[in-house]
Each structure stands twice: as C-alpha cells, then as structure tokens.
Amino acid sequence: MNRPTALIADDEPLLRERLRTLLGRLWPELDVVAQARNGREAIALFDLHAPQVVFLDVHMPGLNGIEAARAVARRAELVFVTAYERYAVQAFEQGAIDYLVKPFDEPRLADTVQRLKSRLALPTPPARDTLDAVLETLSSELKRRAGTEAKAHLQWIRASVGSSVRLIPVEQVVYLRADEKYTLVVWEGGEALIRKTIRELADELDPSRFAQIHRSVIVNLHQVAQVNRGLNESAEVQLKGRRETLPVSRSYLHLFRQM
Amino acid sequence: MQPGPLPHTADEAGQDRPAWLATLSLKRVATALALAFVVAVAINPLFVTSFPVVLGRMLVVAMLLLLAFTLAGHWQPRWLPRWLAQVLAIVLVAPLATLAVYLPSTGGSLTAILRHEGLVWGVLLITGTALLIAPVFALGTLYRERDAQARNQQLRFELEKSILERQALDSRLSLLHAQIEPHFLFNTLANVQALVESGSPQAAPVLRSLIAYLRAAMPSLDAADASLGNEIRLVRAYLELMQMRMPDRLRFAIHVAPELEPLRFPSMALLTLVENAIRHAIDPSEQGGFVEVGAERDAASGEVRVWVGDSGAGMGDKVLPGTGIVNLRERIAAFFGPAARLELLEKPPHGLRAQIVFDAPPADAP
Numbered sequence: 068m069n070r071p072t073a074l075i076a077d078d079e080p081l082l083r084e085r086l087r088t089l090l091g092r093l094w095p096e097l098d099v100v101a102q103a104r105n106g107r108e109a110i111a112l113f114d115l116h117a118p119q120v121v122f123l124d125v126h127m128p129g130l131n132g133i134e135a136a137r138a139v140a141r142r143a144e145l146v147f148v149t150a151y152e153r154y155a156v157q158a159f160e161q162g163a164i165d166y167l168v169k170p171f172d173e174p175r176l177a178d179t180v181q182r183l184k185s186r187l188a189l190p191t192p193p194a195r196d197t198l199d200a201v202l203e204t205l206s207s208e209l210k211r212r213a214g215t216e217a218k219a220h221l222q223w224i225r226a227s228v229g230s231s232v233r234l235i236p237v238e239q240v241v242y243l244r245a246d247e248k249y250t251l252v253v254w255e256g257g258e259a260l261i262r263k264t265i266r267e268l269a270d271e272l273d274p275s276r277f278a279q280i281h282r283s284v285i286v287n288l289h290q291v292a293q294v295n296r297g298l299n300e301s302a303e304v305q306l307k308g309r310r311e312t313l314p315v316s317r318s319y320l321h322l323f324r325q326m
Numbered sequence: 327m328q329p330g331p332l333p334h335t336a337d338e339a340g341q342d343r344p345a346w347l348a349t350l351s352l353k354r355v356a357t358a359l360a361l362a363f364v365v366a367v368a369i370n371p372l373f374v375t376s377f378p379v380v381l382g383r384m385l386v387v388a389m390l391l392l393l394a395f396t397l398a399g400h401w402q403p404r405w406l407p408r409w410l411a412q413v414l415a416i417v418l419v420a421p422l423a424t425l426a427v428y429l430p431s432t433g434g435s436l437t438a439i440l441r442h443e444g445l446v447w448g449v450l451l452i453t454g455t456a457l458l459i460a461p462v463f464a465l466g467t468l469y470r471e472r473d474a475q476a477r478n479q480q481l482r483f484e485l486e487k488s489i490l491e492r493q494a495l496d497s498r499l500s501l502l503h504a505q506i507e508p509h510f511l512f513n514t515l516a517n518v519q520a521l522v523e524s525g526s527p528q529a530a531p532v533l534r535s536l537i538a539y540l541r542a543a544m545p546s547l548d549a550a551d552a553s554l555g556n557e558i559r560l561v562r563a564y565l566e567l568m569q570m571r572m573p574d575r576l577r578f579a580i581h582v583a584p585e586l587e588p589l590r591f592p593s594m595a596l597l598t599l600v601e602n603a604i605r606h607a608i609d610p611s612e613q614g615g616f617v618e619v620g621a622e623r624d625a626a627s628g629e630v631r632v633w634v635g636d637s638g639a640g641m642g643d644k645v646l647p648g649t650g651i652v653n654l655r656e657r658i659a660a661f662f663g664p665a666a667r668l669e670l671l672e673k674p675p676h677g678l679r680a681q682i683v684f685d686a687p688p689a690d691a692p
Contacts, residue, residue, distance in 0.1 A: 078572060078575070079513070079516075079517060079571045079572060080572075080573065080574070081517045081520040081521065081570075081571070082516055082517060082520060084520065084524070085516075085519070085520035085523065085524070088523075088524070104574075104612070105612045107612065126509075126609075128575070128608075128609060128610055128611055128612045128614075129610065129611070129612040150508075150509050150512040150513045150516065151508045151509045151511075151512045152509070168512075169512055169513060169515075169516035170512060170515045170516035170519045171516075223641060223670075225672065228671075230674075231671040231672060231673050231674070231679070232671065232672040232673075232674070233669065233670070233671055233672075234641060234670035234671065234672060234678075236670075256667060256669075
C-alpha cells in the first residue's frame, strides 16, 4: 500500500519545520513530499506531486492560502493554519473545514491527524458542498482586511518635490488650478505642479468632496469658507484661513444656488 | 454676501442678532444717560432755564448721539474705518440733535432760535459739551469692544487647545486598547515555541527581543519616558522578531544619531509606520524586501526628521490611507504642535518613505 502524501505551505520556515517534525512523530507513515513558501509555490508543487493532504497557512505573500486552496479545490484534504483570525476560524467551523490555530500543541494536531486518517480510509470521501462558497467569502474578506482594495476615487495626489514624489492625501488639498500644461495643487502644506489635467482630476476625484467651479479650478468643498456673489452672475469662493479667492464661472454657479 | 455651501465657523453664527441693534446694550444706554446727567448738573449754573429742562434736553441729546454712534457702527463701509465713522457721526449729529431739542421751545422755528441770543448760547454750550464728552465715551466703548474681541479670540484659542488635548487623549486611550496586534503576537509565539521545542540556541535571544517588545508596547500613560530612544528600541525589537520569522524575506537597518535619542517622541508612532512598511512592502512580496529606519536633523532648517523607508511597490492612487496613518497625523500635530507633519514620499524606482518632521531644540533633554 502506498504511503499517504502531504504538502506543507507556510511562509515562516520555523513553523514549516515544526509542523513537519510533529507530523513525523504523530503520523510516521505520512510522506511530506514538498514544502512551499507561498501560495504560488504551493499550487505549483501540488500540481507536481498531487499530495493527498495539504496544510495551508492562511497568510502568505503573493497568493494567500485561501487563493491556493481555491486552485487545489477538492483534489486533496485541506487543513488551514492560521493565527488569531476569528472570522476565518468561524468560517472554517461553519464549513466543517479542518484548521489549526497557531500556536497549536501536539494533542490538537493529533486530533487533526486522526480525522485525516479516517477520511483517507474511505473509498470516496464525502464531498464538502460548502467549501467553494466558504473559500470565496474568505477570499474577499481577506482582501478587504489587507486594505489594498482600491476605492472608486482618487485618495492621493502625486506631486514631484525635488527628486522624490510626494503623496498628498486628497483631504489636505485646498484647490487645484490649471496652469498651462500643468495643474497647480495647493494643499495645507504647500504647492506643487502636477502633470494631470483639471479634466482628468475632475473625473477621478470624489464628487462629494471636490467640485469644479471654473473651467480651470477645482476646489475642496470642505475648505470653502463662503461664496461671495458679485454683480452680473459672477461669484468668488473664499477659502478657510486663506487670502486668495477662487473664481466661480457662470456655468458652475448653479452648484451654490440652493445653498 | 451669500452664505457658503458649508457650515460657518462658530463666531460668525454667534453674531446673528437683530442687525442694527446688535451693539446697543442696556449698559450702554445707562452709561450714556448717567454721563448726560453729570454734564447737566455741571453746566446747569450757566443756564437760566430750570434744571429739569436742561437735564431733559441733555438726556435727549445723549440718546440721539448714542443712536447715531450705534448706527454708524453698523454701517461699515469699506472706505472708512469703523471707529472713524462712529466718531464722525457723533460730531455731525451733536449740533443737529441740540438744535432739535431746542425746536419745541420756539414752536418749531429755527430762525427764532438763531435770533434769540440766550438760545444760541444754549445750543452752542450743549453742542460743545456733547462734542467734548461724546467722543471720549465713543473711544471708551471702542476700546472695550476691542477688548471683548481679544477675549473672544482668547476663548477661541482655548477651545481649539482643549479640542487638541481631547484628541490627544482619545488617541492615547485607543492606544491602550490595542497596542499589540494579536496576529503578530500569536505568530511570534508559535515561532518561539518551535525554537524551544527544537532546543535551538536562537530561542534565548528571540525571547529577549519579545520581552523588550512587550515591555515597550505595554500600555503606559507616563508620557515622560516617551523618547525617541525608547521608540527606536521598540522598533528594533519588533524588526528582530519579524526577521526571525521571515529570515529570507526581511532585511532591515536602523540609523539614528545618538544625540537625537533623548528627544520627546510619541510612543508607538514610529512602530505604526514600521508595521505599515511590513504590511505594504514585505507581507505581499514573495521575494521580501527591506525596511530602513532613520532619524536625522536637517542642517538647514534645524527640523528633526524620523523616517521609515521600504522597498515595496508604493501606494496606489486610489488606495485608502489606513486608519493608523490618519490617527498618526492627528497625534503628531497634538504632540509636537501644528508645524509638525507626517509626509509620504515615493522614492523612484520603487518604495515608500513615511517621515515625521518636527521642530525640537537641540538641547531638549528628557
């Protein structure tokens, strides 16, 4: 009879090594055929060795453990390894998916080994119908928590200052004004010229915070002190704590009409 | 003027009283009447008319002048300073008001007053005293108004200060709640467990780093020992632990001039930036990268710059700044004052540098 095979995927080498050592003690027949340092490696090594059991750390660089699991799908028994992610633990519980919470002790791993052995002994292990759904939910949750999800609107304005590029948070921007080929950004900490045009910026900035009030001017509405109406359908915007005023052209005057 | 699209500052909203009566207080009316009474008593011996008549005329003139003063104060044209408008109003209205109170005694005839020598003297006398006394009263009032404005401003400053202090307290309380990230702690403990179980000689130094990290990261309300040196020790312990966990993926370097270590520095501020660097530059990268921590004094401006650089892919245009960064910006302003700032720079070809810039006198000992 063939020895059962396993793959361990974890980005932290000490933890990979410990799991391998413990498995060697608790399940001597198990052959750990490969170790992966990230999700991408895990998928590649899985395709190469087709192990029956895959231990997957949830947090890994590049492709995380959940994404790797989605690629492996139902071709192996999965055991997730995680530290403190309550939402993940909850999801695993609900989906009846095996998991280990770091730092775990030997008896806990022994339970998992028992479960794996009995499932592997079955001619065809019962299908886990909820697996895909649980993994999909977890995948989007992880993305949300990583905070790398892009928003619909511009959050930063890049401006060259000397040899480096300054990232200006949009909430600190006071106004933007077209200056020939460039756009002048005036923020709470200074001024700079950027290459983006007023038209591009008008499309990308959050319309609930920024308003174009002139062909060549966009203003941060949170920085407006008041709007002074002049003769002949003209107006100018006065800014909080600043001397300069901004023109409002006739076609944008409606923005301030109901106020 | 039209109101702007957003709520106005508090001082503008507070002055929404009935327009031209805004500055006419009961106290002012009483002061004007008392002055008129004193003047009436003083100049009464010069008049042949009875005291009640002199007093009555004086009181009416005083009220008319006060009205002129108040209205002129409300006028506020751009080409004339307010105080000058008010004094001019008194000077112009004084003779007119005096003439007006004399009119009833001649049945409304102006020429009758001018033909009667006694009445002309009376008009001149009351006008003269009004012209002497009223501007003094006006200037006194103006001075008090200025004083009140200064007090108002003082109150506003104090309000702002207390808001800043509250924000600082808030952020300190939130620090007490979650200083140590559980995910970091449990992962680190799992590594320590592995080292201990395998009998590795690395276990002891790693435990030392963990203890140093925990000690520095423990909630502390004692701001006195919040120095840059302590913060650097915390950051070093944190980076050593991270490097033990991912030896092949994390490289780091710390360069801090020793003379900067005693500087006051908000606790956990630099750690927040280092955690961010790990999260953005190391965590997502299979190859890993490096984190650099430094502190230097700018020779030209004298400002101190404490920075964390990384080798990550930088920040996307539309990636929301983490709450850590937003809170940190407020904390820095509360701790060092409004001139201090948190700057984010991108260093071509890649990598992000977050720096805290603040003013600190060179001899700032703890």
